[in-house]
Amino acid sequence: MSQFVLHKGNTRGHANHGWLDAHHSFSFAGYYHPERMNFGVLRVLNDDRIDGGKGFGAHPHDNMEIITIPLEGALAHKDSLGTASVIQHGDIQVMSAGTGVSHSEFNANEDRAVKLLQIWLFPNKKNVSPRYDQLTLNVDERHNHFQQILSPNADDAGVWIHQDAWFSLGKFDKDFESTYQIKKAGNGVYAFVISGEVTIDGQILGQRDALGIWETDSISFKANTADAEVLLMDVPMSL
Amino acid sequence: MKVTILYIGRDPEITVVMQRLLNTREEWTGLTVCTDAEAVAICEAQPLDLVLLGNGITEDEEHELRKALTNLRPGLKIIQHYGGGSGLLYGEIAGALQ
Numbered sequence: 001m002s003q004f005v006l007h008k009g010n011t012r013g014h015a016n017h018g019w020l021d022a023h024h025s026f027s028f029a030g031y032y033h034p035e036r037m038n039f040g041v042l043r044v045l046n047d048d049r050i051d052g053g054k055g056f057g058a059h060p061h062d063n064m065e066i067i068t069i070p071l072e073g074a075l076a077h078k079d080s081l082g083t084a085s086v087i088q089h090g091d092i093q094v095m096s097a098g099t100g101v102s103h104s105e106f107n108a109n110e111d112r113a114v115k116l117l118q119i120w121l122f123p124n125k126k127n128v129s130p131r132y133d134q135l136t137l138n139v140d141e142r143h144n145h146f147q148q149i150l151s152p153n154a155d156d157a158g159v160w161i162h163q164d165a166w167f168s169l170g171k172f173d174k175d176f177e178s179t180y181q182i183k184k185a186g187n188g189v190y191a192f193v194i195s196g197e198v199t200i201d202g203q204i205l206g207q208r209d210a211l212g213i214w215e216t217d218s219i220s221f222k223a224n225t226a227d228a229e230v231l232l233m234d235v236p237m238s239l
Numbered sequence: 240m241k242v243t244i245l246y247i248g249r250d251p252e253i254t255v256v257m258q259r260l261l262n263t264r265e266e267w268t269g270l271t272v273c274t275d276a277e278a279v280a281i282c283e284a285q286p287l288d289l290v291l292l293g294n295g296i297t298e299d300e301e302h303e304l305r306k307a308l309t310n311l312r313p314g315l316k317i318i319q320h321y322g323g324g325s326g327l328l329y330g331e332i333a334g335a336l337q
Contacts, residue, residue, distance in 0.1 A: 027329075064321055187326050
């Protein structure tokens with residue numbers, strides 16, 4: 001029988017630093033909740049708004065798979081691997097921190113905010129060589145379809161990471177119904193509603209609500225409103 | 240009560256950042272090293288509440304470190320630190336010390 005955990009959007013950790021307004025689905029920085037530490041290997045899901053021209057100066061990471069998905073605006077990235085790039089809505093960025101990498105992230109625009117999801121997964125292999133990648137996705141492919149945007153395989157759709165995880169994004173018309181098959185036995189799915197209202201396995205979820213489901217091989221999905229947008233994170237449940 | 244935390248990691252830049260982060264909270268005293276020999280010397284010299292294993296430590300090195308440190312201080316808590324920065328640090332330490 002499947003298990004689930006419901007995280008309503010308004011129960012997330014919240015930190016408003018003025019230039020940065022962040023909501024944390026799991027314990028992060030000054031937000032600590034012992035029952036909100038992770039969902040399997042999914043350790044961080046931050047929903048950030050960064051003011052124009054502001055951002056995070058150079059800071060290091062290690063042994064973490066870091067995925068950034070801009071929702072609005074553009075984010076400028078520089079790192080110790082020599083990467084200098086800008087990502088925007090429709091792109092996905094991945095950084096395998098491995099043995100150590102330093103990077104900065106700034107709003108690429110002065111006059112408007114950037115909104116983004118930043119997601120950290122524990123890697124399946126420690127101390128790998130750091131790497132960076134980004135990809136522009138065809139957003140039309142996610143209309144009434146879960147578009148795969150990340151996998152463990154370099155030759156599969158989307159970016160790849162050092163973990164047996166698959167991410168999919170979908171944007172749906174009202175009343176569209178579907179079933180998502182979990183990619184690997186033992187994985188669970190953390191479904192995060194970016195916008196609109198949906199029903200997943202009988203649970204009604206509004207904007208920024210999330211449902212984690214495991215011990216099952218599929219989930220049922222229905223969009224209750226027009227332009228419902230959902231991110232599915234299919235991840236191993238044990239490290 | 241103040242707790243003493245030792246961070247061991249191979250990347251000097253990350254170690255500098257960890258030194259700063261571990262000493263930003265009043266209740267923590269942070270010590271950081273890049274080599275296992277330094278870690279063992281510190282463990283011999285003073286009591287520790289928690290050891291964080293950071294980047295670049297191989298499985299074999301981790302095994303040896305755990306053995307050496309717990310021989311010196313039986314019951315010493317040793318955990319993995321992920322992320323290399325402030326994001327996960329408080330949760331890792333609070334969880335380990337609870």
